[in-house]
Amino acid sequence: MKICFVVDSYPGLFKFGGIAAYTRTAAQALAARGHEVHVLIARRAPRSDCTDGAVHLHIRRVGWLPLLAKRFPGLGESISVAWALFWLQRRFGFDVVEFPNWEGIGLVSVWTGICRSVVRLHTSMAESLEVAGRTPTMGDRFMMWAERASARRAGRAVTHSRAHCDRLRASYGLGDVEIIPHGIALPNREKSITSKPLSVMTVGPLNARKGVATLLKAIPLVLEKVSQAEFWIVGGSEEHPLAVEFRRDHPTVTNVRFLGFVEGERLAELYSTCGVYVSASIYESFGLTFVEAMACGKPVVGCAAGAVPEIIEHEINGLLVPPSDEVGFAEAITRLLLSKEECERFGKAGERLARENYSMERMGADLERFFEKVCKG
Numbered sequence: 001m002k003i004c005f006v007v008d009s010y011p012g013l014f015k016f017g018g019i020a021a022y023t024r025t026a027a028q029a030l031a032a033r034g035h036e037v038h039v040l041i042a043r044r045a046p047r048s049d050c051t052d053g054a055v056h057l058h059i060r061r062v063g064w065l066p067l068l069a070k071r072f073p074g075l076g077e078s079i080s081v082a083w084a085l086f087w088l089q090r091r092f093g094f095d096v097v098e099f100p101n102w103e104g105i106g107l108v109s110v111w112t113g114i115c116r117s118v119v120r121l122h123t124s125m126a127e128s129l130e131v132a133g134r135t136p137t138m139g140d141r142f143m144m145w146a147e148r149a150s151a152r153r154a155g156r157a158v159t160h161s162r163a164h165c166d167r168l169r170a171s172y173g174l175g176d177v178e179i180i181p182h183g184i185a186l187p188n189r190e191k192s193i194t195s196k197p198l199s200v201m202t203v204g205p206l207n208a209r210k211g212v213a214t215l216l217k218a219i220p221l222v223l224e225k226v227s228q229a230e231f232w233i234v235g236g237s238e239e240h241p242l243a244v245e246f247r248r249d250h251p252t253v254t255n256v257r258f259l260g261f262v263e264g265e266r267l268a269e270l271y272s273t274c275g276v277y278v279s280a281s282i283y284e285s286f287g288l289t290f291v292e293a294m295a296c297g298k299p300v301v302g303c304a305a306g307a308v309p310e311i312i313e314h315e316i317n318g319l320l321v322p323p324s325d326e327v328g329f330a331e332a333i334t335r336l337l338l339s340k341e342e343c344e345r346f347g348k349a350g351e352r353l354a355r356e357n358y359s360m361e362r363m364g365a366d367l368e369r370f371f372e373k374v375c376k377g
Contacts, residue, residue: 104146
């Protein structure tokens with residue numbers, strides 16, 4: 001098959017988030033299975049074409065229409081994507097194109113019928129606004145409509161967890177939605193790396209949905225019991241307002257590091273070296289960072305919200321606490337830091353689950369079957 005993914009960023013080229021990370025892994029997995037895979041990267045960057053291994057990358061500059069942007073944000077970008085995809089489709093003849101639902105980037109492409117389309121349901125605009133406690137603006141409401149409309153028009157949707165499937169099937173008014181969990185390139189565990197058992201790591205942007213404020217409130221409570229604990233916060237720099245506030249309120253705490261954006265081998269090294277992985281997210285449609293940590297044999301702590309309980313089996317490979325509960329979060333972290341036996345037991349169970357359920361190869365095979373079914377109509 002000839003398969004194309006549409007995304008607004010890509011690892012190794014631009015700063016990226018979860019959607020781009022999924023896209024690269026999915027593209028590589030399908031290319032490894034012998035398919036011709038392309039990625040249309042739509043962003044305000046110079047036009048270029050390159051490759052990432054066997055995957056063909058097409059960077060295309062997206063347009064921004066000032067007269068439309070206030071009432072219809074994202075529409076100019078969606079028009080630009082449709083135009084770029086039209087020419088790529090003429091050149092390569094894709095069998096299927098997968099769009100993310102986020103901000104309705106595929107709206108114009110799907111409605112004009114340029115290609116056979118699939119929409120992957122990542123965390124939606126409505127979910128993000130709800131978690132942030134923000135009232136939607138007129139522009140937000142348009143993007144929420146665009147997400148729903150593109151998914152419904154495409155007629156084929158896929159997502160990565162049962163919880164998210166149930167939620168968006170209802171809010172989008174969709175019929176069948178395929179569930180294909182994310183996969184990762186499993187690390188080489190034969191390489192010997194010295195871990196730091198009293199180090200606690202989290203990965204993600206410092207925003208309301210990721211619950212970093214809960215973690216920051218929990219840190220002093222943990223240090224009261226485990227004074228030698230270290231905290232590595234990946235995704236936020238020392239200049240971030242939450243980091244500045246933490247330093248102001250806790251001037252004597254020196255074993256908390258705000259490491260900024262980290263990727264590639266450095267991120268893999270941090271996963272392998274940390275003792276415990278935590279995330280206080282109050283909503284996740286999947287929770288990829290938990291899987292990445294589990295694959296490195298790390299015990300995990302998360303909040304019982306969204307799809308997280310589908311990845312963390314409480315008292316099996318980690319611990320679940322209520323969302324926004326800094327006391328419970330601190331107690332769970334402290335418990336693991338003080339119990340080498342539990343860390344080892346949870347870590348081994350987590351690694352087994354990651355290798356059985358969340359490998360890149362398994363995701364590639366599942367996507368292949370799904371796309372074949374889509375192409376057959």
